[in-house]
Amino acid sequence: MQQLWEQGGAWLKPGYTPPARSSPHKAAAGQDHPSSCGPRGTEPPGTDNQDLQPTLGPCISNANGDVYLCTFNSLKSFDDPEPIFSAYRFCVLESRWGGSRRREGTGTARTLRTSVSVEGRGRESSALGSGRHGTSASCIHRAPGALDHVVLGNEEWNPWEGDEKNELVASQQRYEANLQMIKNARSHLEQTSLRVQIWGKAAIGLYLWEHIFGGHLQPPDVTAQWREGSQKAGKTYFSFITGPSVVPGYFSVEAENVVLVLNGREKAKIAYATQWLHYAQTLIQTHKIQHVVVVLLGNEQCNNEWIQPYLKRHGGFVNLLFVTYDYALVNEEDIFQWPLGVATYRNFPVVEPSWSMLHDPRSYLCNFLGTVYKNSSRETLMEILKQDGLDKLCWIAAREQWQPQETNESFKNYQDALLQSDLTLCPVGINTECYRIYEACSYGSLPVIEDVMTPGDCGNSSMYHSAPLQLLKTMGAPFIFIKSWKELPAVLEKEKKMSLQEKIQRRKKLIEWYRNFKAWMRQKFISTLEKSFLPSDKG
Template identity: 70%
Template sequence: MRLTRKRFCSFLIALYCLFSLYAAYLVFFGHRSRVPTATSRGFRKGAAPARERRGREQSTLGSEEWNPWEEDEKNEQQHRLKTSLQILNKPKGKTDHSIQIWGKAAIGLYLWEHIFEGLLDPTDVTAQWREGKSIVGNTHYSFLTGPSVVPGYFPIDTSNVVLVLNGREKAKISHATQWLFFAQTLMKTQKLQHLAVVLLGNELCDNDWILKFLKKNGGLVELLFITYDSPWINDVDIFQWPLGVATYRNFPVVEASWSMLHDERPYLCNFLGTVYENSSRQALMNILKQDGNDKLCWISARQQWQPQETNVSLKNYQDALLHSDLTLCPVGVNTECYRIYEACSYGSIPVVEDVMTGGNCGNSSVHHNAPLQLLKSRGAPFIFIKNWKELPAILEKEKTIVLQEKIQRRKELLQWYQHFKTELKIKFTDVLENSFLMNNKH
């Protein structure tokens, strides 16, 4: 009897063990196929930076998002994913495929945030040190800026450098020269191998001070990207660079919205700026008043230039761009001005005074389209005029244009501007990589 009970108990224990093993199998192996794949999770994570980038200027434009280049962005994301996978599969270690950009002029922010569409950490524009990273093809780009970026007090992670400098006036040139001498010292100690310069040039194109630093003249600067219609531009080692928006006045990266494209704009045109006595700007103001068009446009003229921007003045200016069909762009010291690019950011058609200013700009047979050679060569959809006396007829025609035509025109301008920046990025990176990375010493 005892033997029978023992056998029965042993049978129950064995049955329990078998059931436990079966249950464990179901828990750990039975539902594996239902778990989401790592690839799908990866795509969700990859979407986060794009959402962050698109949200940078929603406070001004409203909460709705509109993306006229959605198909292009999808293709670009697929290309970036493929490139990222290629980079991850490469053996780790120091690579020559890296370029560091030192932003020592505000124009560097236009290069990084507007053309590269790169982010900066921290986001605070008053921070002493800001940096960002971006990958273009197989090349790693890093960007450093801020008052704490001073010669000898920051890490140099690559032998390939782009130096962004301000050469507009004497004090700025002195500061820029110090940076070039610093780069010269690094090259002598073989810490630096290749150097390019992005230069905010003088508005009269008086930039002779940098000639001695060019490689073809025995210096160290292999490539020069310079603003305005300089007669030096040859598209071999000297290239024209856009003035861009006034990042020094904190003009932001603007993302297009549905309302920006479709809403009726209450003003025919706008001009907010300094009016100098006996200038074409004064003539513009007189012409607007003669026909009463100043009442139909957002006009805010001041007699003295004010370099500082307040939150209120910046918002007023952005509102004027957003709520005007046309933005009037009279010449200053130079024909090219920040206002042209800022108007493009908001889909407001620039009406540009197409005349050469004084100085040494464009005085070359290669500049047959000067002024604004860079913009014209890329088919800028602006309204170019030679005299502000042409404006009344333009405004009369503007009054007859229906909203649907204006929507199409805005879309074309916004798409052109995006394409313009993309083309610049491709050309900039191609020129650097062909000059720097193909010729690195081994």
């Protein structure tokens, strides 16, 4: 980040030559009193006024009126809309005018200013300014503590001369005390700033970054070997890396806090995931990183015992675990449920609602495009749809075998079906939760969910008692939940009687809920990390 220096209230870029300073005896009327930390600075000549935009907060003085604390609310750069740092500035006023200390024919005021930026990107500087009758004329950069011979304008001033000696000693003491205050403030602010690097080694990492965080990746090409992005949220600066070139030991570890996104669905994926965990453990042992968080695409039957020994509660090093599906060990302390999200491994996009998506009538009452497994409830669903010609009212495309990769044509058909259907049917598979639920929400097509538990170890946890889909239910998902597909004909009959206006309002409600759900998950993720890794403020 480029260093910024203050000169007479103006923010200057490196290499900028300030205009010649007028004599301190010709200070313009109406200049700020040195007891003020000053207004927002003006841009140097020839610079874009959008480049640097500091915003100054209020000043606070002590009982003597000679110590001032200003808070810069934000300083934005042209390249990054997020505030890139805040700063404290202490202004110490040393006034010497009037009375017996007034020099004949002129009055002088000395202003000592010290500024510091946080997050380790700035450095301390002090400046001595000269003005008339308490008006600061300018500031010059000097090393901390230096109060030796200085030339200000055309006036030569020796701080150890005569009757000013005692006052300057007191000024030096005040300067040193305030410098210590600045160091303490910087130390506190550095403690309240968290840097987190996310290693995306499973497709749900893209759902976290692009869909929940709303982040971007460069390059945009989804087939790129290396992709990265960054953003600041709350007190935390996040960076994200993903791609085949992200290999243990062959990339820069840029934060002491790491979020590792892993796939734990099957044995081969687990073997790969453990390699990353061992690498993270080595970094912990060599003090390269301090904390590890795992976001885990869990097993669809919640068989996640393999991760337990790595958790800190069991003697491991993983501080926090966010895991998909209704994992019974979710406790909201160090184990949290995480949404499955959309199928980013099939490049399902971030969908921005359009006017037509919300308002246009849709051609189909419902849709189901998916695999029909033998002896499953999906076979029952197909049979019911064929009764009374209901399949003619819905977009149905069943297949007998699961296809992990979509063709361009099949993917477009799927998106069109979501966009053109009022309802999306979501029968259970290996687990009740499926990508289709979140993808339907993206297009405003209301999910109709088969609300039954599937075989395995998933179920209620100590925190939730509404499995399956306890996370979505807890967040008030406005879905249609049915226990049997035999209820579907009544649902579709009711759907036929709904007006377009009623459907429009329902779409808006669904899309708004999904937007809020993602925002809530983002905030929960950030606040959990900050609460766990930032030192608590004892006041």
